[in-house]
Amino acid sequence: METVTDVVEPTVLLAGRPDAVDSTAAALRESRPATDVMTATSRDRAETLVGEDEIDCVVCDEELSDTDGISVLYAIREEHRSLPVVLYAGDGSEELASEAISAGVTDYVPLSLTDEQPAVLANRIRNAVEKYRAETALKARGRRLAAINQLHRVLQDITTSVIETPTRDEMEQRVCDRLVESDTYAAAWFGDFDRGTNAVTLSASAGESCERLNELARQDGDDGHEPATQAVRSKEIQLVSELDDGGDERWREAALECGYRSLASIPITHRRSLYGVLTIYSKRSGAFRGHEDDILETLGNVLGHAFEAFQRKQTLMSDVLTELELRLPELETPLVDAAAGEDYTIRVDRTLPAGDDEYVQYLTADGLDTDAVERLADAVDSIERISPVGAGEEFHQFEVTQTAPPLTGTIATFGGRVRSATVRNGECHAVVELPSDVDVRSLLEALRERFPEAELVAQRTVEQDSVTTGEFRSRVFEELTEKQRTALEAAYFSGFFEWPRDNSGEEIAETLGVAPATFSQHIRNAERKIADVLLKHEREDRSEE
Template sequence: MSEEREVGETEEAETEGGTDETRLLATEKVVAAIGDGIYQLDPAGRFVSVNDATVEATGYDRAELLGEHASFLVDEAYVTRVEDEIADLLANEPGGVRAMEAPIRNADGERVPCELRFSVVLSDGEFEGTVGVVRDISWEKRRDAALRAQRDELEQLRHINAVVRSIDRAVVRANTADEVERTVCDRIADADPYRFALVARFDRELETLTIVSRAGIDEEDAERLRRMDFDASDGPAIEAIRNRSVWVVQDADRGDEWGASDSDAGRWSMAFVPFRYDDSIHGVLGVYANRPFAFEGPEREVLGELGEMVGYALSAVKTRQALVSERTIELTFRFSEDDYPFTALTKQVGGTSRFEDAVLHPDGSLLLYVSTEGSDPERVLEFLEEFEGVTHFRAITQREDECLLEVRYAGPMAFSTLANHGGIIRSAVAEEGIAHVTVDIPESGDVREVVNAMTGVFEDAELVSRQTVEQPTETRARFRDTLDDRLTERQLTALTTAYRAGYYDWPRGSTGEELAESLDIAPPTLHKHLRIAERKVLSAIFDEPERD
């Protein structure tokens, strides 16, 4: 019975698990089918077995690998680390598994990042070698590198945005162009991603740049930059101005030109950011980075927004100087322009048109208030209805041969252009197709800049007079400047529109609903802006002035 039972148990074992030979065959098939590389080393570290995945991954034939030492595929430094791990396993954890990363050198000489997992093989307590798994982790490495780059980029953008916000707060309080330029240079040069910054002013007529401020760079380096022709007519700074966008020199060989230290030698990138606002270019900001291919994507966009913000600040400084200057230069221009609505109006319909005021509409167009005399109001309205670029108009008041108009015009205008150069329009009158425009600029202002701005909008504009004018001690402009400091842009827009549209006349020339429609805002929003603005104006008149 015992013999029958033994035979039965043997048959059952063979039926359930197969013979040793069939089990070995099954194991070999599994090893061969696994996608990761599997290998076995003898006690001396030589390959005694490799599966198909190892052969495919390394690019060597199986015959080339078998008998070779592990250093055939792995650098000696990693072989030493593996041997240390094996010694520790044998001494402390014979049944354990160890893992490490190591580059595998394939038949093409490339190093493929891999993860090694291995354990020791013992037979009757004797060390018979190691068995291990090799997994290609190239994809994980690329993914991790991409994630790190993304995190670094987001952190860098966060830092740059913080710098830009600090510049925004600082330039709003600046009183001169020098102060604006110096602030921008200092804050940018102090930002971690950048090494230095410089600002150059632009001469529109000569198309030249003059460095007026720099930070993080000494005179010697500035001279080297000049020798690199950054400001040449075909250089990157001028290209940024011509294209009105950020212009970048990427991955440029620096060599010893900048006296680079070991930590930043090799490559560099530089961005040139135009200071622009509307159609005006005030200069350019140069930003230097110790890294190739800097200023990509969002970083370039942020710098572009910085250029627009600084351009606006420089325009505001010039306008403010014109308002508060004790002496101004008065310039009078004459031009005839058929594409300009109010010269064309007086030429085709007759009479006189006079500029009263202008308000910047939220959509970027100008809301103009113009009075006409000596012409039929109905013919004036018919003319405006057909004129290209006029997107909205209405007669606020009209009598037999005169009217007050509200006109939204999207075409080129001199008003915003002159304001960007510090010019304030004091009067503008058109008659028989010819306009005379008088502009005040600060005594320190650049007359040539303003003349260029006028001829840039009106081709036949001609400067017919220039004189220096003394301003009274307390001027309307000074009071207006005080209000500008107190009122937000929306409040000032609402108040000016209401005043020019006859909202405060009796009877009213415009209702609140009409004003709200002109500004594309809800009537309650309009009334809120007006109420707050009115209180601020009355406060400026009746309250005691603030003391330092």
């Protein structure tokens, strides 16, 4: 079976007396020409080479220029408990062998160099290195499996705790705590991206604190290459599996000084919205590879879903919102470009998320008939489907499924929604609602990256309508006829709205003594009236704008 040493010959450090080390090195090179042999004649030099270079095995004579081989063995074992150390002596000595075993020697070779014995020493080295590499690979595999299991536990915890965790801040802290609760990862922190300064600011952390790294992320700005900043700019995971292999960037030096050997920065996104970045540090070289990388991507997606839910909940639960009125004088979108030269008005009545990077929009078009709108849609690559849903004497309504519209996507990034938007001959007027703590300046900067002429017409603080449960129930029952209310209550208490249904419409109709078609008509009318109470005022508001 092929082993690691069949592929890569070992790097050997030969430590011994000046008069013997050169001849021993020459003999080893002749026996195994591919072996990289380094030499040291003092304890300090041996310790330095072991610390600075990737040594696979130390071969130590019983005597050096300033000490003995046993002292070198003890010194190496203080920092490198498993590195192979082979001690050889000119004459076999049971006392020396016993002391070497007590000090943690890998192999003891009682020999004096003759023409035949370099091959014996080379084989002893080869055996020690093969065992060392196999054990190291097994430990690394165990650490990777532990890391994967830890990530799976964090994922499971996030999935089950989204409902019971009241705020995003608490969720961020919970994720950091779970990541570092074992020794798989040394530290973890969340950061918010400041579009004004292009820097990342710490929002939650756990594990071994290293303030210098956090400060570098905050100062990174436009010219830096710190992984967390790169992650939020590119919206792609940044992995550094070997911090030792790289340049002299300040963040890399700081991470190494903190004792870290690898890191991963995961942008937290959902659809096209960016919610921040999660950075994880490990003291393992070669971390964040293979399946571990795949789970980190999943972790970022799950957190993106969770953070969007928190932001949506914040908007819904808040009594106060920030309302912006925007003017985009030269709206450049495929649909507007395709309609150039037409005298028309397109009103966006509602935009709903339908999947990753996909939205459903309900549009009302004046001045464009159904055929004209469908021809325009055929010219727009981002529109996947368009269907007419209604018409009046002077307008047509459509349901359009398309990839994220630029205005909607930008506003969603800040946890807001487009309450209304009207496009008239290429100029767009939009009203958007945002959580009260959103930085409006940062939003406008992000918006102007896509629409350079975007103009803030007005900014208002508005209160959401507050309706009690009793008031809403009264409104609904005022709209329902007695027969509709009877059908609705019978359907609800009979499990008609459960899945699967406890009772079918035919069974409930029989109980009520009416025809199935009559029951179905009452239910449909009741559902429509409930939807009207919920949503009709929004359509009326848009028609007045």
